[in-house]
Amino acid sequence: MNQESRRALIRKLVASRGECSVEQLAVELGVSGMTVRRDLQALCEDGRLIRTHGGATLGERATFEFAFLDRVNKNQEAKTAIARAAVRLASDARSVMLDGSTTTLAVARQLRGRSGLTVITTSLPAAAQLQHEPGIDVLLPGGYIRSASPDLTGSLAETNLELLRAEIAFLGADAVDDRGNVFTNPPDNSAVLLKMAASAQRVYVVADHTKLGKPALRRFGQLTQWAGLITDEACDPDFVDQLQQLGIGVIVAPFE
Amino acid sequence: MNQESRRALIRKLVASRGECSVEQLAVELGVSGMTVRRDLQALCEDGRLIRTHGGATLGERATFEFAFLDRVNKNQEAKTAIARAAVRLASDARSVMLDGSTTTLAVARQLRGRSGLTVITTSLPAAAQLQHEPGIDVLLPGGYIRSASPDLTGSLAETNLELLRAEIAFLGADAVDDRGNVFTNPPDNSAVLLKMAASAQRVYVVADHTKLGKPALRRFGQLTQWAGLITDEACDPDFVDQLQQLGIGVIVAPFE
DNA sequence: ACAAGTATGAACAGAAATGAACTGAATGTC
DNA sequence: GACATTCAGTTCATTTCTGTTCATACTTGT
Incomplete structure (x- = not known):
């Protein structure tokens, strides 16, 4: 499992569940929480998901949302x-x-x-x-x-x-x-x-x-x-x- | 239930009912009234709802957003x-x-x-x-x-x-x-x-x-x-x- | 094969979130 | 208009999470 496919999987998991915790992802992907955090940060900077404390959620991008930038x-x-x-x-x-x-x-x-x-x-x-x-x-x-x-x-x-x-x-x-x-x-x-x-x-x-x-x-x-x-x-x-x-x-x- | 999804849920509840009390939200979300207040304040600062004494009502912006999401x-x-x-x-x-x-x-x-x-x-x-x-x-x-x-x-x-x-x-x-x-x-x-x-x-x-x-x-x-x-x-x-x-x-x- | 760069994980210090207690403000009641 | 009640917001302690730093393992290019 390399970085790219892991991040793709994180996107899928977050997309399908709407919300995932760092710990949950760490267990499922077999990596440390630190790695998950780095992945989430990268994905967040790309605007692909919204970072929350303890995990990540899918943004409501159906509307015209850019609120995540405030953070x-x-x-x-x-x-x-x-x-x-x-x-x-x-x-x-x-x-x-x-x-x-x-x-x-x-x-x-x-x-x-x-x-x-x-x-x-x-x-x-x-x-x-x-x-x-x-x-x-x-x-x-x-x-x-x-x-x-x-x-x-x-x-x-x-x-x-x-x-x-x-x-x-x-x-x-x-x-x-x-x-x-x-x-x-x-x-x-x-x-x-x-x-x-x-x-x-x-x-x-x-x-x-x-x-x-x-x-x-x-x-x-x-x-x-x-x-x-x-x-x-x-x-x-x-x-x-x-x-x-x-x-x-x-x-x-x-x-x- | 993290902060982000809790706030999203608050928005939904307020949107569907038109008005919610702090106490009611605290019970339904399983958090303290203090947390609800902080959430409401944050959402209010974002213009997503209007703070009232004892609760919150739907703001104009939220009305539009939810009308669009419905469509x-x-x-x-x-x-x-x-x-x-x-x-x-x-x-x-x-x-x-x-x-x-x-x-x-x-x-x-x-x-x-x-x-x-x-x-x-x-x-x-x-x-x-x-x-x-x-x-x-x-x-x-x-x-x-x-x-x-x-x-x-x-x-x-x-x-x-x-x-x-x-x-x-x-x-x-x-x-x-x-x-x-x-x-x-x-x-x-x-x-x-x-x-x-x-x-x-x-x-x-x-x-x-x-x-x-x-x-x-x-x-x-x-x-x-x-x-x-x-x-x-x-x-x-x-x-x-x-x-x-x-x-x-x-x-x-x-x-x- | 070797070296440079990248990814990963552990530990730790700092930050954020939460709830409880308390004080002050607003609302309602008489 | 005074009082009681409810609500709001500040402060602080606790818990949880984050991100920095560093060391190690891995990947990639030469």
């Missing part, structure tokens, strides 16, 4: 703080753009309950969060769904974003250095991000404190061109000073 | 049979269009495992089903997410569909009458359906036996214009005869 989310507290600050900035906006990062997903969650708002987003989880909000229209620009993460990319997305306009855009960054350069990691789609930035009157970069002060692979913009950075209060104050001396607006969101 | 689960066997026949017709197609009906969602499920395929769909659940298939590219035409059902509509969707082409399209119908007229119920988006039909080389209407022999509110097409109808073996043979005498191709899919 993968790191630094939830910081992102929620940033999101609260972000929606405050957008309090009178009637159109908001959100990219496909996990930080902007937190923004989407904070937008719930708003009315008279159109949200343009490439993020399918954000769309799922907002689809049933009575006061919010969700507009997807279309495009290919990236296999690595549930958001839209490609020339169709770019072309459509050129035709759309929003009052404010929130873009997630994988890294921000002390010169105000904003980075993303491939295979992230910097082209789509740039189209979003070009189509919004005000552009804020959202990045929690773990993203600050280091570069990443692909530079896609400069904070001096945009409205500023929103980060959380666990960040380094010296870093914030440096950016502010460059004339960059920095908003430090407090925790609850 | 998905209706005549599941027939829809699966139709879907199997559909993917056989599309066995050498490299591009497939799927609309947002529950029958075409079954087609999406049957497409899993295929490779070298691009699926163009307005259905967000279908997209969710296929997003992790390594051999399948999922292309969304964009547009507004309808509030009543999770699919895309609006002029953006229509414009983009005009630019796209597929070898074969499967469109769900709410009704097919004995003259070959194909109907949809408002607020279904017949404009998007027509754009899909116009952009595909072969167009099949998929409709289980409960949809046959009756009209619905909005006529959006005629089977004689298209490649034919796929239905299931529980249909009325006389009805099939009538359509065939009009020169319409009818495929009757057998159950497993």
Whole structure:
């Protein structure tokens, strides 16, 4: 029994029973619980099942569900703080753009309950969060769904974003250095991000404190061109000073 | 009973009864009231139900989700049979269009495992089903997410569909009458359906036996214009005869 | 055959879930 | 409007689960 067939069998067992415990799977497959956990983690990252404490279940993907992504989310507290600050900035906006990062997903969650708002987003989880909000229209620009993460990319997305306009855009960054350069990691789609930035009157970069002060692979913009950075209060104050001396607006969101 | 399935069960119980008390849930689930409270809070934060004093009621979002799941689960066997026949017709197609009906969602499920395929769909659940298939590219035409059902509509969707082409399209119908007229119920988006039909080389209407022999509110097409109808073996043979005498191709899919 | 990389399992430390007890808030009753 | 009752939410202890780390076995490519 190799890894691949074992994982296939786990998928089958979970699919047929709807739910399996780690221990149960370990006994049935004749491997240790540790191995089962690693398998479940891998399958969960692929979105093939939903990890639970003690086991795994089948997601209700008959509906448009991306809730399982929330659990993968790191630094939830910081992102929620940033999101609260972000929606405050957008309090009178009637159109908001959100990219496909996990930080902007937190923004989407904070937008719930708003009315008279159109949200343009490439993020399918954000769309799922907002689809049933009575006061919010969700507009997807279309495009290919990236296999690595549930958001839209490609020339169709770019072309459509050129035709759309929003009052404010929130873009997630994988890294921000002390010169105000904003980075993303491939295979992230910097082209789509740039189209979003070009189509919004005000552009804020959202990045929690773990993203600050280091570069990443692909530079896609400069904070001096945009409205500023929103980060959380666990960040380094010296870093914030440096950016502010460059004339960059920095908003430090407090925790609850 | 782990957390995930317990919360799923709570959702079901609240959905079926409209309202549940904390104490009632605690007894039925065999957990403490404290655990129920924590579950309810989590579900409430996700917008899945509305917390009340002493219990919880159904929120708007949950209402939509369960209404959609009901539709998905209706005549599941027939829809699966139709879907199997559909993917056989599309066995050498490299591009497939799927609309947002529950029958075409079954087609999406049957497409899993295929490779070298691009699926163009307005259905967000279908997209969710296929997003992790390594051999399948999922292309969304964009547009507004309808509030009543999770699919895309609006002029953006229509414009983009005009630019796209597929070898074969499967469109769900709410009704097919004995003259070959194909109907949809408002607020279904017949404009998007027509754009899909116009952009595909072969167009099949998929409709289980409960949809046959009756009209619905909005006529959006005629089977004689298209490649034919796929239905299931529980249909009325006389009805099939009538359509065939009009020169319409009818495929009757057998159950497993 | 050898070496590099991968998979596996054991042990342990940290995290999460749960329930009990307690305090504070909301609702209903008189 | 005051009181009683019920409910909610915090805190803490207990249990269970998770994931890191490390050592070993296995697989794969050269």
